[in-house]
Amino acid sequence: MKDPNICIPYFSGFGHTRRIAQTIAEGAAAPTRLIDVEYITSEDWLALDAADAIIFGAPTYMGSAAARFSLFLEQVDTRWEHGHWVDKIGAGFTTAIHPSGDKLATLQRLSVFAAQMGMIWVGPSDIGAPVKPDRPGLNRDGSWLGLMVTEQLGAADDLPADDLATARRFGKRVASVTQRWAAGC
Secondary structure, eight states, X not given: OOOOOEEEEEOOSSSHHHHHHHHHHHHHTSOEEEEEGGGOOHHHHHHHHHOSEEEEEEEEETTEEOHHHHHHHHTTHHHHHTTTTTTOEEEXXXXXXXXXXXXXXXXXXXXXXXXXXXXXXXXXOOOOTTTSTTSTTTTTTOOSSSEEEEOOTTSSSSSOHXXXXXXXXXXXXXXXXXXXXXXXX
16 A cells, blocks of 8 residues: 655744644655645645645634635635545644644634535544543643644743654554545545
């Protein structure tokens, strides 16, 4: 079975979202193209059209996906009109400085967008503490619609190791689901 071809379009205002995108790509262990939507090229658009899976990434600013990422979503209109992304695997992630930070609103925005595009949405499956006490820190925000990361401003490493581990596992899950989908299972 061939490795899935994955694209991760993202916007990263302060570098956190980019680091999560890179960590998800590590976990996917598959050919992955990171696409900074501020500098998207025609080759990036072709890669998105050819991808088996697209994992969307945007920080949550003021209760929704950052405006620069929303601009990228609005540029997809002809792909929607012609069904270019129908039946691709879709997933998403977001970062914010507050434990809630209204990150769910961003994930809802991304998942509704994917549904409008006819994509098949995949969320995290990891159950961490307190439900599974032997898994402290895993999916610590308890998000099932997509990956949530809570930045720790002022810390030496402002992205918690537990969130990075969860991001790797999320990348692996999306790659695995994409392989299964491509195989017709």
